[in-house]
Structures are given as structure tokens and as C-alpha cells.
Amino acid sequence: MSALRDLLVARIAADDAALVQLLGDFVRAASPNPPGDTRAAAAVLMRWLEDCGVPYRLVGPDPAMPNILASFEGGRPGPHLVLNGHIDTFPTIAAERWTQDPLGGAVADGRLYGTGSSDMKQGTASMVALFCWLHAIRDRLAGRLTLTAVSDEETFGPNGARYLVEHHAAEVLGDCLLNAEPGAPTTVRFAEKSPLWVAIEVQTMGCHGAYTHKSPSATKIAAAIIEDLAALEATEVPLPPAVAQAIEAGASEIDRVHLPGAARTMGAVTLNIGIWQGGTLVNMLPGHCRIEADIRLPWGTTPDTILPRIAEIVGHHQGASMQVMSKQTPRWSDPAHPMVGNIIRNAAQVAGWQVRPIPSLAGTDSRLWRERGVPAFTYGTTATNVAMPDEHTDLDEWRKVVRVQALSALDYLTQGRAA
Numbered sequence: 514m515s516a517l518r519d520l521l522v523a524r525i526a527a528d529d530a531a532l533v534q535l536l537g538d539f540v541r542a543a544s545p546n547p548p549g550d551t552r553a554a555a556a557v558l559m560r561w562l563e564d565c566g567v568p569y570r571l572v573g574p575d576p577a578m579p580n581i582l583a584s585f586e587g588g589r590p591g592p593h594l595v596l597n598g599h600i601d602t603f604p605t606i607a608a609e610r611w612t613q614d615p616l617g618g619a620v621a622d623g624r625l626y627g628t629g630s631s632d633m634k635q636g637t638a639s640m641v642a643l644f645c646w647l648h649a650i651r652d653r654l655a656g657r658l659t660l661t662a663v664s665d666e667e668t669f670g671p672n673g674a675r676y677l678v679e680h681h682a683a684e685v686l687g688d689c690l691l692n693a694e695p696g697a698p699t700t701v702r703f704a705e706k707s708p709l710w711v712a713i714e715v716q717t718m719g720c721h722g723a724y725t726h727k728s729p730s731a732t733k734i735a736a737a738i739i740e741d742l743a744a745l746e747a748t749e750v751p752l753p754p755a756v757a758q759a760i761e762a763g764a765s766e767i768d769r770v771h772l773p774g775a776a777r778t779m780g781a782v783t784l785n786i787g788i789w790q791g792g793t794l795v796n797m798l799p800g801h802c803r804i805e806a807d808i809r810l811p812w813g814t815t816p817d818t819i820l821p822r823i824a825e826i827v828g829h830h831q832g833a834s835m836q837v838m839s840k841q842t843p844r845w846s847d848p849a850h851p852m853v854g855n856i857i858r859n860a861a862q863v864a865g866w867q868v869r870p871i872p873s874l875a876g877t878d879s880r881l882w883r884e885r886g887v888p889a890f891t892y893g894t895t896a897t898n899v900a901m902p903d904e905h906t907d908l909d910e911w912r913k914v915v916r917v918q919a920l921s922a923l924d925y926l927t928q929g930r931a932a
């Protein structure tokens with residue numbers, strides 16, 4: 514181990530109690546989104562940066578949703594690494610079913626409990642701490658390190674990372690992104706499926722429920738449309754070879770982490786009817802029905818190849834019309850990127866974990882960097898009870914993940930190359 518690695522590991526060990534305190538304070542400063550006022554939580558991170566003597570600034574269009582931006586140059590030229598985490602959390606789910614105070618940040622049995630403790634205050638705290646640790650040895654690093662702690666992730670809102678990549682691109686895009694969303698510390702995620710959201714409205718005359726010969730039923734037409742849409746799940750998708758290989762190699766780990774069936778779901782188009790609303794009274798024939806479909810696309814297909822098929826299905830049904838609510842093209846970063854190698858090597862050394870590069874089913878802010886051509890990787894702790902009662906982070910696992918993240922960033926800024 515090099516002297517610099519020894520120095521970093523010693524610093525992390527020395528800050529152990531302070532780091533756990535930071536996470537507890539961060540959890541106690543509630544930042545549910547919606548409504549999305551993250552000022553108290555951001556202040557906890559700002560205090561840590563100030564105590565370390567690290568300059569930062571707050572940017573963003575909404576003062577109640579501050580994004581923390583900080584950056585430094587190393588002692589010699591090299592690649593630009595960007596660290597990312599979010600400050601906002603889901604609102605507390607079913608507070609009455611928690612065994613711990615959702616805003617208490619208490620430690621019990623080696624776990625730190627609270628809303629957002631897993632998604633992703635642990636990861637954002639570790640990115641802030643990592644930034645400070647590397648800032649202290651910046652003269653011995655190559656390249657540049659930037660910290661982005663953002664406030665508008667949970668609702669895919671416009672005021673967080675999206676604002677940064679659109680308004681501060683030169684500062685925040687860099688050569689590589691490391692995002693610390695939870696998942697599993699035995700996987701590094703290099704790709705995300707992308708959502709295609711479509712609203713379909715069915716309008717018919719409607720009438721008294723006893724006179725079914727008078728008008729077609731909007732709810733029955735919607736049911737037929739849903740049955741037809743299910744055919745989209747059989748779409749043959751030509752996955753890019755690197756993605757297909759990663760899914761195959763990681764299949765058992767994907768199914769272990771996300772439950773059996775996840776590996777198969779990963780490479781397939783999926784359909785979820787998130788909303789199906791119609792009818793007023795049991796004895797009225799509905800003249801209106803609205804469905805909202807959440808279609809998830811794997812790599813190798815795009816919204817523009819699927820949308821004409823949806824339009825064709827909708828066009829076959831009387832009174833039906835469609836509107837695209839949101840569409841994104843699925844992206845992936847190279848699973849053979851040096852950062853992936855760094856994480857695999859350091860996870861084996863620090864914790865004995867065998868890490869697999871795999872795609873992700875759900876979305877993170879990493880996609881915003883991938884959309885702009887920047888390789889982006891997500892590596893974090895096990896997601897535990899996210900958006901459920903008793904959300905928590907296992908502190909021993911977190912300590913190991915913090916070290917893997919830190920050493921991998923250090924390796925990138927001492928040996929890595931800009932991709």
C-alpha cells in the first residue's frame with residue numbers, strides 16, 4: 514500500500530466517530546421532498562466543510578433547495594472526477610410502524626436509523642467527507658475533484674443535479690462521475706433502464722349503467738388497451754454486447770440483491786400501469802377513463818422505436834388518445850472503465866467483496882451525466898428499507914464502503930486516465 518493510501522486510511526479511521534455523528538446529524542435535519550426544503554440538512558454538510566476549511570458555494574434557482582458545489586485542483590494535471598449525492602429524501606413512510614424515531618438518527622445494534630439514512634444520506638455524507646479528506650492531500654493528487662451535493666433528486670425535479678448539468682456544465686460534468694446511491698456493495702452500477710411515461714385517455718358518451726347498448730364503456734376500452742400494451746413486454750431487444758455480458762455474468766448476484774427475476778427483467782421492456790382511473794358510480798357506464806403507463810426500456814432500444822407501436826395500439830381503440838408525459842433514452846457507461854476496476858480491486862482488498870458491474874433497474878442522477886457523455890458509476894451500501902418503516906444503514910458495512918469509495922477516488926486521481 515502506498516504512503517498516500519496509508520495516510521487516507523488513517524484519516525478515515527481517525528474521523529470514524531465524527532463521520533457517524535455527521536450521518537446522525539444529517540438524518541436529524543429532515544429534508545423530505547416533497548415539499549423539498551433542504552436548508553437544515555444542507556447546513557449540516559456545510560458545517561462539516563467549514564470545519565475542514567474547504568471552500569464551497571451554494572447554487573440553484575430555489576434558495577430552499579440549495580445545491581452544494583465545491584471543487585479543487587490537484588498538484589498536477591490529470592482527469593476530473595465528480596462526486597455526487599442528494600440531500601433530499603422521500604417523505605417518512607408510515608411513521609406509526611417504525612420501531613425507531615424516523616428523525617432520531619439513533620444507533621441501535623450497529624444500525625443508524627432514520628428517513629433517508631439509506632437513500633441516501635449515508636452516501637451524500639460519505640461523498641462530502643471524502644471530498645474533504647482528498648482536499649487535505651490535494652497537492653499530491655493529479656487532476657481535479659468536484660463535489661455536487663444536490664437537493665432535488667427524489668421527484669426528478671429541475672432544481673438539483675439537472676440544474677447543475679444545464680447551468681454549470683463546465684464545472685460539474687468532468688471526466689467521470691462517482692455517485693453513492695445505495696444498492697449493494699457487491700455491485701457497481703454502470704447503466705440504468707429508462708422510463709417512458711405515457712398517458713392514455715378514453716372518451717366515450719357514457720350513459721346509465723342499465724343501457725349498455727347506448728355507449729361504449731371507457732373503462733372496458735382502457736382494459737383492452739392495457740391487454741394490447743402488454744405485448745410490448747415481448748419486444749426483442751438487441752442489448753449492446755457489453756451490457757448483455759454484464760447481465761449474464763452478474764445474473765445470480767442481480768437476482769440475489771433484487772430477488773429472483775431481476776436479471777431477466779433487466780434486459781426486457783416492462784410495463785406498469787401506475788394509474789387507471791374511470792367511472793363515477795356503480796350504476797353509471799363510464800364515459801371517461803385515464804391510464805398512465807410506466808414503460809421501462811433497456812439498452813438497445815429507444816422511446817422513438819416504442820412510441821409508434823403504442824400509437825398504433827391506441828389508434829385501434831375508439832375514443833382513445835395518448836400523450837407522452839416523459840421519455841428518456843437508456844444509456845450505459847463502459848463497464849471496463851478504470852473506475853470500475855478501482856472499485857472491484859479496492860472492495861476485494863478492504864472487505865473481501867467480489868464486486869460485479871451490473872446495470873440498475875431504477876434511476877439515479879447518474880443518468881444526467883451519462884446523457885452528456887460522461888462515464889458515471891454508482892457504488893454504495895445495501896439499500897435497506899428505503900421508503901419503508903425502519904430505514905437504516907448498517908454502520909460496519911458503511912465504514913467499508915466509505916473506504917472503497919475513498920481509495921477508488923484516490924486511485925483515479927493518482928493513476929487514472931480521463932476516459
Ligand SMILES: [Zn+2]
Binds near residue numbers: 599632666
Ligand atoms: Zn436516492
